[in-house]
């Protein structure tokens with residue numbers, strides 16, 4: 001997400017670096033380029049105009065800070081404006097209702113409603129320990145009901161049956177009653193969408209809203225629709241008292257304009273972004289982190305949270321204990337680590353969030369792909385257990401055998417061993433301390449960097 005905008009902005013702001021101070025002239029030129037970058041990212045015009053005006057006022061009125069170069073001061077201003085446009089802070093879901101808290105999903109067909117119902121259910125289950133039920137009122141497409149049922153089963157959410165012969169309002173009421181009897185904390189109601197805004201659809205969802213009075217009414221919108229996303233958002237916002245937005249398919253959107261326009265146009269917070277097709281592809285939306293990501297500062301905090309969540313903590317603790325006891329980090333441990341990375345969605349998704357990664361050419365990034373992980377694991381797989389435990393054994397002939405065994409070259413085996421040695425060295429450093437401390441350490445470092 002935001003690749004193009006990031007590339008443009010970092011190039012523009014880099015040009016300012018050498019200059020002594022911010023003047024009306026050099027600001028003018030830079031802001032012109034920022035403006036073009038935003039428009040190309042498909043941010044809607046009124047938002048861009050407003051944005052540029054505010055950065056300009058800020059830049060001209062600003063005392064020159066001795067510690068910052070003009071480029072840096074402008075980055076700071078642009079970053080602050082980006083955060084402001086996107087809504088300052090993450091706004092959490094409001095679930096303070098007599099249970100079950102009702103969440104209604106609205107949006108066009110294909111926006112990602114059904115997928116988001118399952119993702120959100122899973123997220124609430126995993127992160128807030130909520131008991132969540134889901135139901136579909138999409139009585140136009142039997143396949144859509146089936147789709148939700150399958151997703152719900154996959155992530156163990158309570159699924160309430162519905163049928164295309166029923167009325168959406170009745171389906172929702174029945175499900176809410178059933179959820180009450182089962183003492184569920186939350187019920188998420190999926191709805192039908194159309195390809196375009198039409199009165200019938202709006203009428204139907206308005207009636208549904210009035211009948212069930214949800215505490216959250218979330219507008220689900222496909223970020224890849226760019227300018228259209230802003231227009232649809234306005235139409236839904238006029239028809240329904242929206243409480244928030246889920247911006248989907250951010251993983252496939254290089255422009256990112258919708259994230260900047262929607263808040264401005266609807267006044268409603270983006271609460272989550274969809275970042276993948278699978279049910280774990282949902283993240284709370286943090287304006288400051290996204291702004292940093294746009295400016296190429298990476299998103300270390302999201303990354304660390306992801307690592308904390310997805311790494312198998314028990315396994316990690318075991319590994320640390322083992323190392324503390326003085327038993328060395330061996331190739332079997334390394335293999336487990338590589339597999340862990342694979343499970344976390346691979347190297348690619350981690351790299352994207354690291355600071356400075358936008359400076360790495362994209363063809364190079366593509367090379368550091370998940371195939372590499374699989375190849376390294378294959379090398380270890382073709383070793384005997386003894387070799388994995390005592391890597392020092394691996395010399396000439398054994399190396400050849402291992403290479404042949406996994407269908408790779410000798411230098412592939414050597415490269416893998418070299419990386420293993422580097423990792424082993426790092427692991428020795430962590431000898432004193434546990435995983436929690438390690439993670440805390442990284443976090444503090446990152447916070448320091450961000451200041």
Ligand code: GDP
Pocket residue numbers: 107108109110111112113114115116193248249250251252273274275276277281
């Ligand atoms: P609905 O018609 O609004 O219910 O939309 P669906 O939930 O059926 O989603 C439409 C398509 O978008 C499906 O193929 C989903 O897999 C895909 N999709 C939804 N959210 C995301 C996302 O965040 N990222 C990606 N890559 N695909 C998504």
Ligand code: MG
Pocket residue numbers: 113114115138144191
């Ligand atoms: Mg659907």
